[in-house]
Amino acid sequence: MNTRPNIPDPDGFYAALVAANEGLDVESSALLMARLALLLANQIGDQRVLLDALDAARSSLPR
Amino acid sequence: MTDMAMGGYALPKYPFREPPEIAAGTPSRHPIVIVGGGLAGLAAACDLASRGVASVLLDEDDTIGVRGASSRGIVYAQKTLEFFARVGIYERVREKGVMWSKGKTLAGHDVVYEFDMTTATPSVQPPFINLQQFYIEWFLVDRIGEIGRTDLRWKNRVCAALDRGDHVRLTVETPAGNYEIDADWVIDASGLHSVVRDGFGLDPRSAGKTPDRWCICDVRFKKPLPIERWTWIEAPFNENRAVWQHLMGDSVWRMDFQMAPDADPDAVSRPEVAAERMRRQLGSDVEFELVWVGPYAYRSHCLESFRHKRTFFIGDAAHVMSPFGARGGNSGIQDAENLAWKLAMVLAGHADERLLDTYDIERRAAAQANIQVTDRTARFLAPRSKAERIIRDAVISLARQYEFARPMVNTGRLSVPNVYPDSPAVRGPGTSVQNVPITVDGRETTLSQLARSLDTCFLAIVFGEAATDADGLARTLAAIDASARPIRVFACGLALPGLPTIGDPQGKLARALGLGAERSRMPIALIRPDLYLAALIPAGTASELLALADRALGAAAVVRSEA
Numbered sequence: 018m019n020t021r022p023n024i025p026d027p028d029g030f031y032a033a034l035v036a037a038n039e040g041l042d043v044e045s046s047a048l049l050m051a052r053l054a055l056l057l058a059n060q061i062g063d064q065r066v067l068l069d070a071l072d073a074a075r076s077s078l079p080r
Numbered sequence: 081m082t083d084m085a086m087g088g089y090a091l092p093k094y095p096f097r098e099p100p101e102i103a104a105g106t107p108s109r110h111p112i113v114i115v116g117g118g119l120a121g122l123a124a125a126c127d128l129a130s131r132g133v134a135s136v137l138l139d140e141d142d143t144i145g146v147r148g149a150s151s152r153g154i155v156y157a158q159k160t161l162e163f164f165a166r167v168g169i170y171e172r173v174r175e176k177g178v179m180w181s182k183g184k185t186l187a188g189h190d191v192v193y194e195f196d197m198t199t200a201t202p203s204v205q206p207p208f209i210n211l212q213q214f215y216i217e218w219f220l221v222d223r224i225g226e227i228g229r230t231d232l233r234w235k236n237r238v239c240a241a242l243d244r245g246d247h248v249r250l251t252v253e254t255p256a257g258n259y260e261i262d263a264d265w266v267i268d269a270s271g272l273h274s275v276v277r278d279g280f281g282l283d284p285r286s287a288g289k290t291p292d293r294w295c296i297c298d299v300r301f302k303k304p305l306p307i308e309r310w311t312w313i314e315a316p317f318n319e320n321r322a323v324w325q326h327l328m329g330d331s332v333w334r335m336d337f338q339m340a341p342d343a344d345p346d347a348v349s350r351p352e353v354a355a356e357r358m359r360r361q362l363g364s365d366v367e368f369e370l371v372w373v374g375p376y377a378y379r380s381h382c383l384e385s386f387r388h389k390r391t392f393f394i395g396d397a398a399h400v401m402s403p404f405g406a407r408g409g410n411s412g413i414q415d416a417e418n419l420a421w422k423l424a425m426v427l428a429g430h431a432d433e434r435l436l437d438t439y440d441i442e443r444r445a446a447a448q449a450n451i452q453v454t455d456r457t458a459r460f461l462a463p464r465s466k467a468e469r470i471i472r473d474a475v476i477s478l479a480r481q482y483e484f485a486r487p488m489v490n491t492g493r494l495s496v497p498n499v500y501p502d503s504p505a506v507r508g509p510g511t512s513v514q515n516v517p518i519t520v521d522g523r524e525t526t527l528s529q530l531a532r533s534l535d536t537c538f539l540a541i542v543f544g545e546a547a548t549d550a551d552g553l554a555r556t557l558a559a560i561d562a563s564a565r566p567i568r569v570f571a572c573g574l575a576l577p578g579l580p581t582i583g584d585p586q587g588k589l590a591r592a593l594g595l596g597a598e599r600s601r602m603p604i605a606l607i608r609p610d611l612y613l614a615a616l617i618p619a620g621t622a623s624e625l626l627a628l629a630d631r632a633l634g635a636a637a638v639v640r641s642e643a
Contacts, residue, residue, distance in 0.1 A: 044470065051474035059484040 018069040089149035089371070091214060094142050094221070096235040099252070101259035110136050110231075111427055113250060113263035115238045115276055118146070119153065119213060120395025120412035121269030122220035126167045127420035129229040131536045131609075133427060136261065137230055138252060140237035144221060145214035150372050151298045151334050152213035153409025154326060157495040160410045161205035162515040162611065163417050166528040168226075169219040170205070176329045177211035183309035185491050188316055192479045193486040202588035203514035204526050208494070211329045212298075213409060241266070241276040243389050250276075265423060266391040269416070274397040280388050284381040284400075291377035292402070292462045293339040295348045298371035299358060300332050311491035313461065313476060317360040322461050322491070332371050335361070338461065345375035378402040378458060380451050386440040392419055399447035404457035404492035407450040414497070415443050421609035422505070424536040425633070430566045432634025438505040446498035453493050460490035500612065505632045507615040513607055514592040519583035520570070527589070530582075531609060537566035538629060539607040541582055542620050543590070543599045544574035550602060554578065556622035567606075567629055573599065 024030050038046045058067050101108050112128065114121045117139030125137045146152060156164070156173065164170040181197040197207045224230045239258075240251040248266045252259055268276040277284070307327050315323040324336035337357060339348050347353065354373045362368070382399045386392060395412030419439045425431040463469040478485035502508030515528040531539065542557060544550065554571075558578035561569040572582040572589065584590055593605050593613060604620035606628055607613055615628045 044466075047467065047470045048474055048477075051471050052478055055474055055478055055485060055488075056482075 018066050018073065020073075089214075091143045091145050091149060092218065092221075094232075094234045096142060096255055097233070098256040099233060099236065099254060099259055099261075101261060102254070102257050107249065107260040107262045109247065109262040109264075110134075111264045112136070112267065112423060113138065113248075113261060113265075114267040114269055115241075115250070115274075116268065116270035116395075116397070117141070117144075117217070117221075117232070117234075118269060118271060118395065118412070119217060119220075119409050120397075120416050121267065122217055122224065123163070123167075123413045124267050124269060124394060124416035124420055125230045125232070126169075126220050126224050126227070127163075127416055128424065129224055129227040130167045130532070131420060131424040132229070133420075133424045134229045135231070135267075136263075137224075137232045138236040138238055138250070138261075139232070139234055142234040144217035148372065149212070149214055149298075150374055151296065151328055151332070153216075153403075153406065154210050154212060154328050154334055155406035155410075155494070156209050156211065156216070157406060157410045158201065158203055158205050158207050158514070159495075159497040159512055160413050161209060162203065162528055163413055164216075165205060165515060165526070166532050166611075167220075167223060168532075169216075169223050172219045173209055173211055173216065176215055177209040178307060178327050178329060179206050179209055180307050180309060180327065181207060182307075183311070185489055186310065186312045187314045187476050187480075188320075190480060192313070192476060192489055201514065202516045202586075202591050204517055204528075205515055208406075210327060210334075212332070215329060216409075238270065238275055241279045241391070243280070243391070246390075248390050264390065267416075267419065268391055268393045268397045269395050269412070271396040272400055274393070276391060277383070277388075277393060277397055280391070282383060282385075282388060284383045284398075286379070286381045291379050292458055293341065293343055293345065293348075293375065293377050295337045295339055295345075295354065295373070295375045297335040297337065297354050297358065297373050298328070298332050299335060300330070300369045300371055301362075302367040303362075304331075305333065313489070313491060315361075318357065323361070324491075339375070341462075345377075349373045349375045380455060382444070382447050382451055386415075386444050386447075387437065392436070392439060394419060394443075398443070399451065401447075401451045402454040402458045404454045404461075406492075406495045407454055410495040411443075411446060411450050411498075414446070415439075417610045418443050421536050424609075425566060428536070428566075429636060430536075430564075430633060432636045434634050435505060435632060438503040438632075441503040442498075442500040442506070442510070445501050449498055450495075457490045457492050497612075504634075505608065505614065506612060507628065510612050510614065511594075513605075513611045513613050514588075515611065516584075516588035516592050517586065518589055519585065521580050522583065527592075527607075528611060531611060534568055535566065536609045537568050538609070538614065538632075539605075540567055540569045540625055541572050541589075541605045541607065542569065542574075542576070542579075542602055543572050543595060543605070544602045545600050546574050550574070550576060553602065553620070553622060557625075560622060560626065565629060565633065567625075 112135040114137040128135050184194045185192045237253045238250050239253050242249045247262045250261050310325040312323040314320040322338040326334045380401045386398045394415035422435050475488045479489050497512030500506050500510035554576035557569045570582045571579045601619045604617040606615045617624045
């Protein structure tokens with residue numbers, strides 16, 4: 018899993034992510050993020066990287 | 081309501097005959113007693129009988145089927161169909177059943193994805209045939225009668241089992257009184273509520289969570305529907321819960337409706353309620369007749385060992401899984417097929433009893449794999465939280481648009497032969513060899529017909545090219561073929577003195593074995609009696625072949641071949 022900066026325009030992507038969620042309630046936003054996760058997972062296509070990313074995403078959340 | 085009232089099925093009634101032990105007043109002793117005449121138990125008896133092995137089968141009922149003419153397991157997969165071909169009931173299954181290859185998965189009114197499995201299979205048997213379970217059991221009972229080595233005792237209910245070291249004593253209840261019967265080996269195929277298993281204090285570990293509730297409707301229509309497997313993840317006519325639609329024999333359709341978690345099983349299966357559901361699905365103008373209606377709950381469990389001393393557990397007595405993908409009935413039959421040849425070899429003195437341990441190694445691994453696969457389907461169909469439902473909605477919505485998400489839509493992964501881990505009987509991963517057309521000494525046949533024509537033995541097939549100089553290997557292999565070991569040797573693609581030849585004109589045998597260019601280096605395929613590849617020896621040597629065979633057969637092979 019690559020944890021070094023790899024997004025060419027970080028501010029631009031953050032702004033686009035926020036904009037995509039604009040006006041959505043929490044549930045619709047969760048659906049959007051799930052769709053995004055699945056689309057991105059298919060781009061990565063490497064099971065080990067995907068599982069590492071899942072672990073990393075979950076690690077700081079309450080158990 | 082009886083099955084006659086609903087569907088017009090009259091299942092056969094088999095006569096009860098007073099067991100000789102009752103008059104004799106003493107237990108009789110038998111090499112093999114099978115408890116339970118469902119799919120798995122009948123398959124075990126039929127396979128053993130076809131291998132020349134006698135058994136006693138005790139069944140508590142006097143007919144086939146469960147709860148009347150319920151369709152139960154309806155999809156029979158290729159490995160099972162190949163088994164049917166080997167034991168001699170395939171033609172009847174093919175004539176009565178329905179072949180299908182197309183499927184659709186729907187959400188709401190849209191097809192999310194569809195598949196067609198008509199892609200050429202090297203097997204003589206198709207990927208699937210649908211048929212009501214009671215027909216399979218019926219054909220097996222008939223076939224067992226034809227072969228004539230099974231003492232099939234109806235209305236014989238086993239009520240206690242006691243392991244006595246070198247045998248198991250079973251207590252049996254009959255209309256004419258109780259009796260005891262001793263068995264060197266017991267095959268327990270008595271299902272979910274096994275008295276034998278519970279009597280030994282063995283507790284199947286529950287692998288499942290909250291059971292999902294469904295209602296089966298077997299139904300006959302005037303208007304024909306397409307011969308395809310349709311699954312709705314979210315059916316508008318079932319309050320957006322799942323529905324299955326599958327054709328079976330006699331133009332009867334199997335409809336499975338997922339119920340609300342708190343649904344009353346009796347209420348949802350009342351005929352008028354079931355009929356109303358059918359009208360919502362098909363329109364009020366469609367004429368239909370309900371054949372059978374009944375509720376059931378999914379669950380899964382698995383025994384920690386499929387062998388307990390002299391008792392083997394097969395089918396639902398050993399493992400229970402959700403029915404997605406038709407893995408229950410098919411795996412019960414494949415349990416029977418895995419065990420029968422091993423018992424046959426041990427009883428014939430061709431193999432050590434240790435061979436029997438590989439039944440647990442191989443089939444418990446298969447059951448665990450099947451439970452994992454079916455639990456994943458169950459979870460896809462019944463999300464356990466709001467968050468989980470959102471993830472599923474994301475998959476379904478993407479699957480409508482994009483191909484990549486369609487493999488994640490999980491309405492059941494259809495039964496395939498399980499891959500076996502390494503055991504003394506297989507150099508893992510052990511894969512099934514399909515029943516391919518071949519010739520033997522120029523005569524057209526199939527791999528399973530060849531296996532059926534021989535005593536229970538390993539097939540060793542050496543591949544090569546006509547010009548190969550292999551006199552030395554040929555002499556050694558011919559000696560193995562002629563030895564007391566249960567191995568018959570064949571040459572494919574080349575003629576070796578003293579050995580029969582197998583022809584593979586369509587290349588399907590090589591394909592089924594995964595053999596490519598290495599064919600010229602004289603690989604030897606060692607195939608088990610259940611048509612699993614025990615090992616593929618890349619550049620064949622007789623010593624490696626012998627080592628593998630002796631690992632499976634143990635000291636018995638060595639002692640006998642030296643005698």
